[in-house]
Amino acid sequence: MKGSFKVGDLVWARIKNHPVSVWPSRIEPQPDKPKKGQVYVFFFGAKPEEQFGWVANNEVVKYDNESKAKLEQASNRADFKLGVEQIEAEYLKFTSSNDEESEEMENAESTKRIRQPTRKFSIETGETSASSPRAIKGKRKIPLDYKENEGPKQYKMAIVGDSIKDDSIFPSNSNLNSGDKPDLSIMDFAGISDVQPSTYTIGFLGLGVMSLGMINNLIQTGHKVNLWSRDNDKCHKLKEKADEIEEGRVNVCVAPCDVMKESDIVFNCSSDPESAKKNVFNNCGVIHENETLDGKGFVEMTGIDPQTSIKISEAIHDKGGRYLEAQLQGSRDESVAGTLVILTAGDNSLFMDCQSCFQAIGKSSLFLGDVGVASKVYLILQLMQGISLVGLAEGLVLADRCGISGKDIMNIFNMTNMASPYLTKKANKIVGKDFKQVEQSIKNMQKDIRLALGMSDDLMQPLMLASAANEVFKHSRKLGYDDHDCSCIYMKARY
Numbered sequence: 001m002k003g004s005f006k007v008g009d010l011v012w013a014r015i016k017n018h019p020v021s022v023w024p025s026r027i028e029p030q031p032d033k034p035k036k037g038q039v040y041v042f043f044f045g046a047k048p049e050e051q052f053g054w055v056a057n058n059e060v061v062k063y064d065n066e067s068k069a070k071l072e073q074a075s076n077r078a079d080f081k082l083g084v085e086q087i088e089a090e091y092l093k094f095t096s097s098n099d100e101e102s103e104e105m106e107n108a109e110s111t112k113r114i115r116q117p118t119r120k121f122s123i124e125t126g127e128t129s130a131s132s133p134r135a136i137k138g139k140r141k142i143p144l145d146y147k148e149n150e151g152p153k154q155y156k157m158a159i160v161g162d163s164i165k166d167d168s169i170f171p172s173n174s175n176l177n178s179g180d181k182p183d184l185s186i187m188d189f190a191g192i193s194d195v196q197p198s199t200y201t202i203g204f205l206g207l208g209v210m211s212l213g214m215i216n217n218l219i220q221t222g223h224k225v226n227l228w229s230r231d232n233d234k235c236h237k238l239k240e241k242a243d244e245i246e247e248g249r250v251n252v253c254v255a256p257c258d259v260m261k262e263s264d265i266v267f268n269c270s271s272d273p274e275s276a277k278k279n280v281f282n283n284c285g286v287i288h289e290n291e292t293l294d295g296k297g298f299v300e301m302t303g304i305d306p307q308t309s310i311k312i313s314e315a316i317h318d319k320g321g322r323y324l325e326a327q328l329q330g331s332r333d334e335s336v337a338g339t340l341v342i343l344t345a346g347d348n349s350l351f352m353d354c355q356s357c358f359q360a361i362g363k364s365s366l367f368l369g370d371v372g373v374a375s376k377v378y379l380i381l382q383l384m385q386g387i388s389l390v391g392l393a394e395g396l397v398l399a400d401r402c403g404i405s406g407k408d409i410m411n412i413f414n415m416t417n418m419a420s421p422y423l424t425k426k427a428n429k430i431v432g433k434d435f436k437q438v439e440q441s442i443k444n445m446q447k448d449i450r451l452a453l454g455m456s457d458d459l460m461q462p463l464m465l466a467s468a469a470n471e472v473f474k475h476s477r478k479l480g481y482d483d484h485d486c487s488c489i490y491m492k493a494r495y
Contacts, residue, residue, distance in 0.1 A: 005039070005060060010087055010094075012071055013041050014059035020075040021367065024063065024087035028052065045083025063087060069196055070352075073359055197222035198356040200297075203263030205256050205279050205286075207234045209438060210301075210328060211269045213335030214361040219249055221360040226262045228253045255284035265297035265354060267326075272447055276302040280312050293321030297350040300325045303444070305379070305451045306372035313346060313371045322347040324354065325371060327378035330362075331439035339363045345374035379455060382448035383466050385422065386486075389445075390469045392423050393490040396430055400494065406431040426487040435481070435488040445486040446473035 005011060005027050013025040025041040038054040061067055068091075072084050204215055207229035218225055219242050227235050227250055235252045242250040253259045256279045260266050266286060270276045280286050286298060298316045300309060300323070313323040323346045330340040340362040344351050351367045358365035368374050399409045410427045413419055429435065449470045456463045476492040 005062070010063035010091055011041070012061040012063055012067055013043070013055040014061070015053075015055070016059075020077060020080055022061075022071050022074050023080070024083040025055070025060075026087070026090070027060075043083065044086040045079045045081070047079070063091060070355065073195070074355070195221040195359045196356055197224075198265075198353070200264035200353065201226065201262065202357060203227075203253075203259035203266035204269070205229070205259060205266065206269040206271075206302075207231060207238070208269065208271060209332045209441075210335045213332060213338075214267075214269070214340075216336070217338045217360045218357060219245075221356070222249075223357065223360065224249055224251075226251045226253050226259045226266075228256055228259045255288075256280075256282075256286045257284050257288040257290060260286040260290055260293070260296065260298070263296070265299060265350070265357070267299045267301055267357070269301040269328075271302070271444070273302065273304040273308040273451070276300060276304055277308060277312065280315060287315055287319050290319060293319040295320065295322060297322045297324065297347070297353060299323075299350070299354060301328055303327060303378060303382070303448055303451075304375055305454060306375045309375045310372055322350040323371065324350045325374045326354075326358075326365075327374045328362075329378065329381060333439055335361070342366065343368060343374040343377050345369050346371045376455065379448060379452040382445070383452040383463070386445055386449045386473065387465050387469045388423060389426055389486060390472050390489060390493075392426060393430065393472075393487070393493050396427065396490060397493045429485060429487040430490045435484040435491070438483065438485045440486050441483050442473055442476050442486045442488055443482040446470065446477060449473060 007027050007029050009027045011025050011027060012022050014022050023046075024044045026044070028040045028042045030040045035054055037057050039057060039060060041053060041055050041060075043051050043053065061071075068084075068088070074080065202218060202223050203226040204211065204218070205228050207215070207227070211229075215225060215227065215238065227238065229235050232252070239250040239252050251262070253262060256266075256268075268276060268279050268286075270279060278285065280298075282288070287293075293316065298312075298321055300312055304325075304327075309325045313325075316323040325345050327343040328335070328340050329343060334340045338361055342358050342362045342365040344354075344365060345368045348367060351365070355365070366374075368377060396406050396409060399406055406427070410424065410431065413427070414424060425439075429437075449466060453463060453466060453470060456466070472489055472492060473486075476489045479492060481488045481491065
């Protein structure tokens with residue numbers, strides 16, 4: 001247990017295998033035989049049938065202003081928000097008076113409350129009812145939205161955050177929302193956000209299509225960023241614009257090793273595994289001229305294979321640093337809107353330290369387990385996405401050959417249960433022949449499918465449809481569509 005706790009203490013309880021990894025709670029009297037290494041807690045804001053459970057001693061953190069600032073935005077769920085309000089009300093009650101007599105009265109009231117039936121609030125009905133603390137039998141104390149994978153090894157998932165950022169913080173005339181290459185000179189960093197900026201200094205390597213939106217959101221939310229990119233002019237243009245809001249919020253560094261030296265946590269977002277390795281292992285890479293990283297964090301956001309991720313992890317650990325792979329699910333538009341889904345694996349403490357950054361750039365961040373798991377999940381999802389896109393393109397080609405309007409096909413498609421935001425957006429690009437506004441390039445999509453096929457080779461797992469989809473993307477690249485949106489595979493299928 002982190003610290004000395006007693007019955008009635010307010011805490012944050014970390015919950016494994018639950019959509020929210022940490023929950024506002026209170027230490028309760030144990031209703032039956034004590035469980036070794038565990039405490040019995042009351043979960044504020046939870047449904048009546050989910051209000052009590054056992055939590056490991058080392059998963060309990062004291063509730064105070066410092067931990068509240070770090071964890072109160074862990075989720076946008078209604079029951080979590082209710083729990084935060086309830087625990088804060090109790091916390092203020094206990095800390096409102098400093099004189100000894102008042103403190104004794106509060107302690108007496110606390111003991112009385114613990115022994116009396118607990119008032120339970122139901123989110124569904126809005127009603128309050130009384131019930132006594134009870135033990136919850138069985139392995140799982142709280143219903144899970146996520147089911148563990150079937151297979152030889154199962155991984156535990158923690159999810160933090162599910163809020164959608166307000167699009168109004170991005171100016172309607174910003175080139176971040178359109179065009180091939182965003183114009184940094186008109187980026188607007190003056191948006192308003194409720195994200196509490198991290199006290200850590202953040203470093204960022206790379207300034208590509210995805211990185212630009214993420215860095216924009218980090219700066220908007222008050223984070224200080226040390227920046228490096230192969231395109232030095234881009235970095236200085238971004239710094240000039242940020243300085244108009246607040247000088248010193250962005251610092252441009254000469255090399256990746258300088259970013260690591262000046263930062264507490266460094267994010268790397270490159271185009272492919274080779275570029276990612278260069279930013280780490282080259283003469284000016286993050287481990288160059290840094291004899292020790294002394295607990296600093298390195299977060300790999302490049303879409304990479306598990307082997308590359310493990311290799312980078314070992315290099316960071318050898319220098320005394322912490323490593324987290326953070327694979328991004330989403331497009332350029334999601335990176336601009338701050339609604340990416342972030343798949344992470346590696347060092348759990350670094351995952352928690354990155355929460356303010358993840359809240360600035362994404363709607364959800366998931367912790368999946370050991371290094372390599374997040375990149376595997378990422379490649380599997382990309383594989384499914386690539387195959388579905390090929391099917392969409394070929395279906396629209398067939399409709400065209402039959403003399404049927406693509407718009408009519410999509411109107412009907414969107415009435416069915418096959419409809420999805422991703423496929424609808426790609427279909428609109430195909431119908432409108434809008435391939436130069438790149439959300440994800442054909443080159444990057446084919447790279448991910450190739451990495452997924454490489455992973456299947458190691459496992460001797462046949463992937464027939466994926467192999468066929470890979471050939472479609474390869475042919476499109478041969479035709480010169482590398483830097484067009486991946487929906488441009490329609491052109492290969494059509495002509």
